[in-house]
Amino acid sequence: MDEIGQGFLKAVEFITSLDPEVMEIVGRSLRISVTSTLLATLICIPISSLIHFHRFPGKRFLISLIQTFFSIPTVAVGLFVFTLFSRAGPLGGTNLLFTPTVMVIGQMILIIPILLGLTISALSGVDKTIVDTARSLGASGFQTAIAVLREARYAVLAAIIMGFGRAISEVGLAIMVGGNIRGFTRVITTAISLETSKGDLELSIALGIILILIALVINLALNRIQHR
Amino acid sequence: MSLIETVDLCQRHGEHDILKKINLKVDKGEVFTLIGPTGAGKTTLLRLIDLLEAPTSGRIYFDGIDITESRKLRFEVRRRMAFVLQKPVVFNMSVYDNIAYGLKWRRKKRDDIREKVNSILEIVGLMPYKNRNARTLSGGEAQRVAIARATVIEPDVLLLDEPTANLDPTSISKIEELISHIAHHYGTTIIMATHDMPQGQRLAGRIGVLMNGEILQVGAPNEIFCSPNSKEIAEFVGIENILSGVMIERDDNLVTIAVNDGTIQAMSDYAIGDRVYVLIRPEDITFTLAKDSSSARNIFKGKITGTTPVGQLVRIKVDCGFPLLSVVTKRSAEELNLTIGEEVYASFKATAIHTIKEWS
Numbered sequence: 001m002d003e004i005g006q007g008f009l010k011a012v013e014f015i016t017s018l019d020p021e022v023m024e025i026v027g028r029s030l031r032i033s034v035t036s037t038l039l040a041t042l043i044c045i046p047i048s049s050l051i052h053f054h055r056f057p058g059k060r061f062l063i064s065l066i067q068t069f070f071s072i073p074t075v076a077v078g079l080f081v082f083t084l085f086s087r088a089g090p091l092g093g094t095n096l097l098f099t100p101t102v103m104v105i106g107q108m109i110l111i112i113p114i115l116l117g118l119t120i121s122a123l124s125g126v127d128k129t130i131v132d133t134a135r136s137l138g139a140s141g142f143q144t145a146i147a148v149l150r151e152a153r154y155a156v157l158a159a160i161i162m163g164f165g166r167a168i169s170e171v172g173l174a175i176m177v178g179g180n181i182r183g184f185t186r187v188i189t190t191a192i193s194l195e196t197s198k199g200d201l202e203l204s205i206a207l208g209i210i211l212i213l214i215a216l217v218i219n220l221a222l223n224r225i226q227h228r
Numbered sequence: 229m230s231l232i233e234t235v236d237l238c239q240r241h242g243e244h245d246i247l248k249k250i251n252l253k254v255d256k257g258e259v260f261t262l263i264g265p266t267g268a269g270k271t272t273l274l275r276l277i278d279l280l281e282a283p284t285s286g287r288i289y290f291d292g293i294d295i296t297e298s299r300k301l302r303f304e305v306r307r308r309m310a311f312v313l314q315k316p317v318v319f320n321m322s323v324y325d326n327i328a329y330g331l332k333w334r335r336k337k338r339d340d341i342r343e344k345v346n347s348i349l350e351i352v353g354l355m356p357y358k359n360r361n362a363r364t365l366s367g368g369e370a371q372r373v374a375i376a377r378a379t380v381i382e383p384d385v386l387l388l389d390e391p392t393a394n395l396d397p398t399s400i401s402k403i404e405e406l407i408s409h410i411a412h413h414y415g416t417t418i419i420m421a422t423h424d425m426p427q428g429q430r431l432a433g434r435i436g437v438l439m440n441g442e443i444l445q446v447g448a449p450n451e452i453f454c455s456p457n458s459k460e461i462a463e464f465v466g467i468e469n470i471l472s473g474v475m476i477e478r479d480d481n482l483v484t485i486a487v488n489d490g491t492i493q494a495m496s497d498y499a500i501g502d503r504v505y506v507l508i509r510p511e512d513i514t515f516t517l518a519k520d521s522s523s524a525r526n527i528f529k530g531k532i533t534g535t536t537p538v539g540q541l542v543r544i545k546v547d548c549g550f551p552l553l554s555v556v557t558k559r560s561a562e563e564l565n566l567t568i569g570e571e572v573y574a575s576f577k578a579t580a581i582h583t584i585k586e587w588s
Contacts, residue, residue, distance in 0.1 A: 127317050129313055129315055129317045130317055130319070132275075132280055132311075132313060133313060133317050133319075133374075134329075135280055135306070136278055136280060136306070136309075136310060136311035136312075136313065136378075136387075137310060137311075137329060137330035137333065137377060137378065137381065138306060138307040138310070138330050138333050138334060138381060139329075139330075139333045140303065140333070143333050147319065147329070150319070150320075150321075151319060151320055
């Protein structure tokens with residue numbers, strides 16, 4: 001018990017003194033997850049719009065399929081990306097395994113279903129007459145899609161934040177394809193996992209507190225957005 | 229040449245014929261009102277004219293050019309029109325941005341946009357709400373935003389679908405003033421759907437009656453309201469006395485029609501032996517207590533079977549061998565003691581009657 005209490009005090013010290021190692025790990029975590037979220041957003045918004053605004057056979061099935069991948073285990077994505085980028089894998093020649101780049105790619109694969117699914121439902125949540133209103137005021141097809149996206153902006157933003165939350169808090173994928181290399185691919189979650197198994201609770205608790213703070217900020221932001 | 233012309237326009241949804249061979253011509257600068265009961269197809273017709281949906285068959289001409297097929301032409305022509313949908317939806321942004329949206333889509337210059345939006349804000353009386361989120365407005369205000377948003381793009385044709393449905397009387401008169409203002413000031417061609425007939429009468433140059441997907445009659449408001457060409461239209465425009473009879477005698481224009489046990493004298497062109505409907509507007513019937521105090525040709529003794537107060541008026545039902553319904557002021561109802569069971573003389577002029585041939 002004493003050990004945990006001491007660890008907690010030390011952790012607070014780490015945070016308040018802006019310990020370089022802690023800050024470095026947190027910075028990398030944010031960088032990787034923000035990058036993967038932004039890239040996934042750039043891909044998902046046009047694709048969601050295409051799916052939403054077009055009628056095609058199998059549309060409902062496709063949406064169900066996307067939703068199925070909301071809760072795909074991170075280790076499954078990890079395994080997939082690992083085999084893809086391992087020496088013998090199809091993308092082995094890129095030499096990207098155990099780099100931040102492949103972590104970004106892995107996180108994108110992980111959160112793209114969430115972003116797609118939630119953006120599609122955000123678009124479906126927009127009053128259908130908005131489309132007619134826009135067209136009747138002379139909007140082109142593209143302008144109409146932008147107008148609908150604009151109406152759904154808060155729900156789309158919520159989807160992006162959800163995606164970011166999942167990206168920054170997962171551990172399985174980051175360990176498998178990042179390798180938890182100190183000063184290179186070590187992020188908050190992988191550091192916690194390693195330091196705890198080493199018995200070094202102070203650093204783990206400090207990083208844990210920061211991760212929870214990040215989660216708290218995300219949730220506060222989500223709440224604000226959803227109540228607009 | 230008509231600005232808009234539809235030729236044999238049909239719209240089917242599955243097994244259901246929404247519109248059947250609509251042939252309509254609307255002239256430039258005209259205010260044309262479509263009246264008809266809910267579900268008659270008014271909204272569908274407006275949507276087809278605005279090119280929001282494609283017809284099952286038939287053609288639409290805009291300014292003499294067939295625009296039914298070409299996608300590019302349809303988009304260009306749609307940009308010359310504006311449609312205010314029945315349910316006013318506003319974009320989740322300020323009143324100003326809502327109104328400016330159509331101009332932005334047309335890539336107008338910022339200064340132009342500002343000038344036009346500000347001027348229309350004054351006209352619709354929404355200047356104080358300029359920066360408010362449009363979602364916080366009341367129904368009447370949102371409708372004014374919708375009309376302003378459509379008008380600001382200076383369309384050649386303004387389509388309005390039930391612009392005053394579900395609004396309070398004050399908002400209704402504001403919207404009607406606004407529509408007249410637009411028609412007179414900008415010379416915009418307006419096509420408006422309404423089920424509120426007095427509104428059609430107040431605003432329209434011409435009225436088209438749409439029922440069950442068919443245009444049954446087109447004409448000036450007076451023609452539609454006083455000489456409807458079918459029983460259905462007569463019922464719809466509020467002619468509540470519709471009696472079935474046979475033409476039995478003619479003296480020049482004056483004819484005698486047998487209705488139940490009595491005879492009614494009217495002006496009509498139909499031939500002797502024709503079965504006709506006799507239409508009498510309730511407000512054309514007057515009541516007297518003595519038979520000789522009226523100069524009208526048709527005087528019937530009857531017994532009052534029902535009275536219903538409607539505001540400052542009273543609706544009186546009388547049985548004269550055939551039922552008659554009339555409207556009198558509350559005051560004259562009291563003076564004449566028009567109560568259930570009382571006997572009165574109901575009279576109406578031969579010229580107040582409109583006849584329609586009964587098609588068997």
